[in-house]
Amino acid sequence: MITLELLGKEWGESVRDWTFRTILYNLVNLVLPPGSAVSENDVAAALGTSRTPVREAFIRLAQDGLLVVYPQKGTYVSLVDEHRVEEGRYMRLCLEMHTMELACEIRTPEDLVALETNLRLQRLAVDEKKPSRFFCLDEDFHRLVFAACGKERIWEAIRKMSSHFDRVRMLSLHATDWEKIIAQHHFLLEVISTRNHWKAREAVSEHLTKVNYDLGKLRREYPSYFRTTQGR
Amino acid sequence: MITLELLGKEWGESVRDWTFRTILYNLVNLVLPPGSAVSENDVAAALGTSRTPVREAFIRLAQDGLLVVYPQKGTYVSLVDEHRVEEGRYMRLCLEMHTMELACEIRTPEDLVALETNLRLQRLAVDEKKPSRFFCLDEDFHRLVFAACGKERIWEAIRKMSSHFDRVRMLSLHATDWEKIIAQHHFLLEVISTRNHWKAREAVSEHLTKVNYDLGKLRREYPSYFRTTQGR
DNA sequence: TTTTGACGACTTGTATCCTAGTATTCAAAG
DNA sequence: CTTTGAATACTAGGATACAAGTCGTCAAAA
Structure with missing residues (x-):
């Protein structure tokens, strides 16, 4: 089980965007420290959403190099490079x-x-x-x-x-x-x-x-x- | 019903990445011309996959400004800006x-x-x-x-x-x-x-x-x- | 003691289902 | 003819179910 800092949901914002913002915040503020494991299920549970928005946020964050996804193994917060x-x-x-x-x-x-x-x-x-x-x-x-x-x-x-x-x-x-x-x-x-x-x-x-x-x-x-x- | 040019699937490539590459190809080669409507269902059918990889590809393409998503209305190929x-x-x-x-x-x-x-x-x-x-x-x-x-x-x-x-x-x-x-x-x-x-x-x-x-x-x-x- | 293999508990990948919002159609009312 | 509104057929958003791969455990066999 993990705990995350939750951000306020802005008006008209989709769950996906809010999820992305929230995870990003927790990454750059080191609530999720580099190297730690983050599973889609855990994060979804911590955020109170389903896996779908979390997964879609993970894809964006992996694109931007903040997460590293190993298929069928797990997802990890990238180490600072x-x-x-x-x-x-x-x-x-x-x-x-x-x-x-x-x-x-x-x-x-x-x-x-x-x-x-x-x-x-x-x-x-x-x-x-x-x-x-x-x-x-x-x-x-x-x-x-x-x-x-x-x-x-x-x-x-x-x-x-x-x-x-x-x-x-x-x-x-x-x-x-x-x-x-x-x-x-x-x-x-x-x-x-x-x-x-x-x-x-x-x-x-x-x-x-x-x-x-x-x-x-x-x-x-x-x-x-x-x-x-x-x-x- | 729409038809797309299908790319060869590279070894070890996930369906999502292949889907992304294929749609991107069809966008920059103007098979999907600017302004045209593209629904997740249609594209998924044309590619022979489910909506999920298409949807995840759409998100990336929308980030990059090639698609414009109007929630609950539809997705359109962006006009050249x-x-x-x-x-x-x-x-x-x-x-x-x-x-x-x-x-x-x-x-x-x-x-x-x-x-x-x-x-x-x-x-x-x-x-x-x-x-x-x-x-x-x-x-x-x-x-x-x-x-x-x-x-x-x-x-x-x-x-x-x-x-x-x-x-x-x-x-x-x-x-x-x-x-x-x-x-x-x-x-x-x-x-x-x-x-x-x-x-x-x-x-x-x-x-x-x-x-x-x-x-x-x-x-x-x-x-x-x-x-x-x-x-x- | 060491090795091996079955099993279970994870993980992400993909598919499907349900929800809710929007546009259109078309008929009924004015 | 114009307007209104209900029904319908879409759309994407989101939740859930299932598939498939990986890793660790643990017991059985050597």
């Missing part, structure tokens, strides 16, 4: 550098308002010490930049590739320097606001390269969560 | 420019051999006038570049974003100038081979910006296949 973490970061770096430049050119005053509003909320979240709230706003900030360029699907693609990194981020939650992140966000906003596009790449690069700093430490602290990386 | 086509091209441009530079630095002699072999096969496919074979090899060429950088997942992400573009390419099959594409591939190989990384961006850009040239014509020729784009 450092190579995947890096690949996600690289993908995001490439796309966000270009898109930040693009945003400098085509952003509207409305886009600036949205970003400024978001930054104010980030400040609040930090002052009120609500890390998960801050994480959502952080995501939203970057999503807004892509949205300003009409590239929201690309942001979604980045999100899907970031699931392994998200779990790392969850592990190093306490070590996060929120003030530094907020400062970088302010810099990004300034770049976009002043259309200072020759600083865009540098700003994004700085924001996204501070990642790997304590990955080794985490690996030593939670060795069972990481995949044994046998070269390339 | 020019904005999506452009977004896919943009994503690929960003990622491939960087990755081509990276490939210049870290490619091994083995990578070169693989690319050269591929180009020889491309030449054969063109001489034997096998367009679908050539398309596969074209895909493979670019996949090999990403693979040389250890970024095969990024290529997969690009593929998923390219489904709308793939259908456009299928429409303009006859208008394709294969020789030009092959020449560009040879240039890309030369860039990688000689580690001429300052020409990498230019080479990729040239290869990927010749896309929209006859999109307007196709739109006029097959108006029912395209989504009415209400500005942005």
Whole structure:
């Protein structure tokens, strides 16, 4: 028997989507730790649904690399793969550098308002010490930049590739320097606001390269969560 | 009743994966034209399976934007969305420019051999006038570049974003100038081979910006296949 | 003690059944 | 002729039943 954190069901949301959201939440929040076994039956029981929505959610999660399904044997939460973490970061770096430049050119005053509003909320979240709230706003900030360029699907693609990194981020939650992140966000906003596009790449690069700093430490602290990386 | 082109079932492949591959094939090859209705029951009957694998394939295809599911009403093949086509091209441009530079630095002699072999096969496919074979090899060429950088997942992400573009390419099959594409591939190989990384961006850009040239014509020729784009 | 094989308790894969929502048809009422 | 509403024939959503493969247990045989 397993227990899961249940999310609220939004209006008009299908059971399948709710199931997916809920399992995803439990995966990135490490309620279901990497390496643990998850059977469709158990999860269905824990969620109070039948196997069908769970199974369909499992398929999506396996696509995104968070679950590994061994037919007729079982399903397991994937171990954090450092190579995947890096690949996600690289993908995001490439796309966000270009898109930040693009945003400098085509952003509207409305886009600036949205970003400024978001930054104010980030400040609040930090002052009120609500890390998960801050994480959502952080995501939203970057999503807004892509949205300003009409590239929201690309942001979604980045999100899907970031699931392994998200779990790392969850592990190093306490070590996060929120003030530094907020400062970088302010810099990004300034770049976009002043259309200072020759600083865009540098700003994004700085924001996204501070990642790997304590990955080794985490690996030593939670060795069972990481995949044994046998070269390339 | 509908009829589909059936693909061969590979060894050890689950019915679900085969179902997915088959439906995808029929979608990008326009056997199931944009806008047409596809019911889970009909497709299951045409494929000789039960609804379950079809349903699970539909979910993936809906995720990738090739199907649109209206709950309790029906499922339809999505209309080609020019904005999506452009977004896919943009994503690929960003990622491939960087990755081509990276490939210049870290490619091994083995990578070169693989690319050269591929180009020889491309030449054969063109001489034997096998367009679908050539398309596969074209895909493979670019996949090999990403693979040389250890970024095969990024290529997969690009593929998923390219489904709308793939259908456009299928429409303009006859208008394709294969020789030009092959020449560009040879240039890309030369860039990688000689580690001429300052020409990498230019080479990729040239290869990927010749896309929209006859999109307007196709739109006029097959108006029912395209989504009415209400500005942005 | 070691080996072997039957059995049972799992797992996911696939098929089927039931439910509920929607569109259409068509007849009856205005 | 127009409008309304019930019946019907779809649709996908979800639950359940069954099939088939895998693993561990445990007893029997060597």
